[in-house]
Amino acid sequence: MKLYAIPVSLYCAKLRIVLRHKNLTWEEMPPPGGYGSETYKDLVPGGSLPALEHDGHLLSDSEAIAEYLNELRPEPDMLPGDSLERARIRERSRFHDTRLEPALRALFPMIGRQPDDMEISGQWGVLSERLTQMETLLPETTPCLTLADCGLPVTCLWIDELATHFRQDPILSRRLQAYLEGLNAHGAVSDELTQYTPRLKTWMASK
Incomplete structure (x- = not known):
């Protein structure tokens, strides 16, 4: 599990909290070529952070990634209730x-x-x-x-x-x-x- 992030980003911090709470392990690295670079946009067309690479697939948008992780590791459930x-x-x-x-x-x-x-x-x-x-x-x-x-x-x-x-x-x-x-x-x-x-x-x- 590879996380593209920059240290001070609010949305990257938000996703790290999800990863920690799910007891998942990840490798964190800066976006290739730097945030906003064409190199990174070749990987993530929207150029947004964070992005997650897992099992050969890449996801962007912290909300989408968080829901993916919640389904990937159901416990503890972070979207509980009816x-x-x-x-x-x-x-x-x-x-x-x-x-x-x-x-x-x-x-x-x-x-x-x-x-x-x-x-x-x-x-x-x-x-x-x-x-x-x-x-x-x-x-x-x-x-x-x-x-x-x-x-x-x-x-x-x-x-x-x-x-x-x-x-x-x-x-x-x-x-x-x-x-x-x-x-x-x-x-x-x-x-x-x-x-x-x-x-x-x-x-x-x-x-």
Whole structure:
């Protein structure tokens, strides 16, 4: 099992949490030719990360790969419950990937600007709104780690880091912080965050 990834990518971190939780082993390597290169696009036409090579087949898109791994190694089940519960998990996961994470990513080009920049303040407000919306989708407890939960811890780590960098007010609610504590109790999450946090800080320092 070969994983094409870059260390600081949120979606690569999300998939590593799935791999860890499933007790799978993998070889991780950077995209051939570098991210965005034609060499890598010859392998993955969309050029996206992560990508997984397994048994002679290649998959891209973290969501598709995560569901593949969940079926490949059924235990522990990360898409449990009846059809409605599974739909709720997918709903939450897609909201993270299509609403919350893009609102965070929109701040990346602004890193290094003055913290009183009005564009930063405006986008910080958008991100805060997305977090509030995300909170309405969360279950009351975290009895097990689902596919919807693997991107959130890393995204919130970024949010805390950027709050300090941009000198913005913290926007993680008490309920969301409590939910994250429940997620961090899973070894797959805590192990990934232990490795990911210094990578993030190194990347921020380089900016």
